Amino acid sequence: MAQAIGIDFGTSNSAAAYLVDGRPRMIPMGPGQMTMPTTFFFDQETRRTLIGEPANQALLDGVEGRFMRALKRVLGTSLMHEKRQILHERVTFVDIIGRFLNQIKTRAEAETGLTFDRVLSGRPVVFHGQDDPREAQAEQDLRACYLAAGFTHVDFMPEPQAAAIASGALDQSGGIGLIVDVGGGTSDFSLFRSGANGVEILANHGVRIGGTDFDRAINIDRVMPLLGKGSVLRKVMGDGTSPTPNAIFNDLATWEKIPFVYTPQNTRMVAEMVRLAQEPEKLSRLATVLEDELGHDLAFATERGKIAANGGQDDPRIMLDMIQLGLSAPLTPQDLDDSLSRHGDQLSEGAQVTLGMAGLRADQVGQVIYVGGSSLMTMVSDRMRALFPDAQHSFSEVFTAVADGLAIAANRG
Incomplete structure (x- = not known):
């Protein structure tokens, strides 16, 4: 069976990985860059669409055009399928995101010499909220974006579950860990137990807040x-x-x-x-x-x-x-604390709900693993340390754990 690629399509940044000799390897997104900004710039003068770092640079340089970021948050809404005039054509956000994902596919194939028709994509535990009617539509929208990018087989895995797999692939301690994945648009929690047979997910939960x-x-x-x-x-x-x-x-x-x-x-x-x-x-x-x-x-x-x-x-x-x-x-x-206090309360509540779903106490969690760029905010770790004072707190693979875990999971027999 052809190898599949794991893609972490993020609100602020995206990454991709594949397997080499059974271990995940990141796809370079630029010189020395393992992630790519999830940004778009539509250059009015050249009529070109810039993606990632060139899009950011065009904005900073004051180039005439339109800049977009955080389109992941539009998934599941009516905006996704509305046609709008951008440069010389009428397109939907499905088209725009599809082109972004196609660039990742193209870079991966050029880097590896492989053809990636199958993708395992990360997805937040919740796009909008528990029992929100937009949940199913959001996943359908994201699937449509991958199909527009040229993939023929698309599967999904909750992002913190992928991070747990990546962590469990390196740590066979048998202990209980908590993934705290705070990205640009969502914050997700996964409790897991790692052992000789891999990673067992005990509970997943998410809230729609992020960087x-x-x-x-x-x-x-x-x-x-x-x-x-x-x-x-x-x-x-x-x-x-x-x-x-x-x-x-x-x-x-x-x-x-x-x-x-x-x-x-x-x-x-x-x-x-x-x-x-x-x-x-x-x-x-x-x-x-x-x-x-x-x-x-x-x-x-x-x-x-x-x-x-x-x-x-x-x-x-x-x-x-x-x-x-x-x-x-x-x-x-x-x-900073005053502005983010309400969000800190929501993160604390999210972690506690996850414990309740798994029927666990906080003192049973031996390791808290932080994923996503926004998890580096001191407010996040302060709240988690208060809840899990005896746990080991780890920040080692903040930006790559999700993509690594997706690559591993996508190619399991």
Whole structure:
């Protein structure tokens, strides 16, 4: 039987692996890069679609065009199948994601000299939520994307289960472990027991929060007030005031919604808000963001600020010079904790629900293994250490464990 490839299609980054002599080997996604940003840039001048790091660079270079990220979060929604005009053609998000997955397939085949028609794809334990009617549709949508990419056989495995397999392939201790997989869009938990016969999954659970939600919370709390969120508008007629509407700020802080805020309707609404604002300078910044299409620049700046604050950098700030020279938003570790506290509570609850599903106590878990770039947030490990104080906490394969486990599972006899 032909070999299958394992693909970890992520909200923020993606990776792929295959087996060599029974062990997983990552597919290089660039010089020294084992992962690829799950990003797209549609270059208005050259009419080309850029994917991954070139897409990020085009945005940073100020190239004229449209940038997209976090499309995994659109799976299962009506947006997936709506045709929209992008460059010279009308396409759906199935087409766009399919082209991204095809690039991974093409790179893998060029790297290995093999043909990969079969794929085992990672999937979050939940795309939207337990018992959400969009769950089945989300998996169908993702299957359609793989078929559009040129694969003929598509299977799925929960991402933390794949990470558990990768860990169990190296550790035959017989102990109980917990995978904490915090990605860009979802957070998943798998309790497993490893032994001589491989990995036994005891429970899987997931919640729809991830790194993009962390960014969104910080953006709304720390950046959007500088653009007028929470400020006051005079009434169009008569005395009195009203608060600025929250919807545009919420959309501007949400990765997957940013491309859709640049509409004539929003431009007119914000111009009227500037006219009525008691603090017009702030709303004028919002008008600049819409006019110059700076939403993704804001989101990346927020992400960089988050990483700086999490890493203990002195005087961490979200730098907003692209809007106004010298403008920045302080982001202390305490600010970070305040913005992410609610998400931390959800992660703690998710781990506890997983324990309950397996009928286990926290003190029976000997190892906590972190997977996904957002698991490197101190808030995540702090919450897990509080729940599992006696366990060993491991960060060794944060970015590659899911793809490794998928490659192993895809090629088992």
